[in-house]
Amino acid sequence: MTAEPEHLAVKGELAELRRRTDVAQARVEGGLALLSHRTEETARELEDLSTRLTALEQARWPLQSVTVLTAVAALIVAVWQALGR
DSSP: OOHHHHHHHHHHHHHHHHHHHHHHHHHHHHHHHHHHHHHHHHHHHHHHHHHHHHHHHHHSOOHHHHHHHHHHHHHHHHHHHHHHO
16 A cells, blocks of 8 residues: 555656656757857847958058048149249
């Protein structure tokens, strides 16, 4: 007669372990889904930033060209002033 209460206790403990395992598995799956979503968001944001950076790089003036234009303009002004006096 003592075997039956032990058997019921083991069944109850197994059911509790199964429930805890199911809860833990659901928690892990939820965490993985959240990480996957965040990874996709980060990839989209990175792609957007890359596109914006490329557009900015194409729209900027090259510094060397600006320097050359400024030097040529300064030379022209200097020559004009020297010949004009």
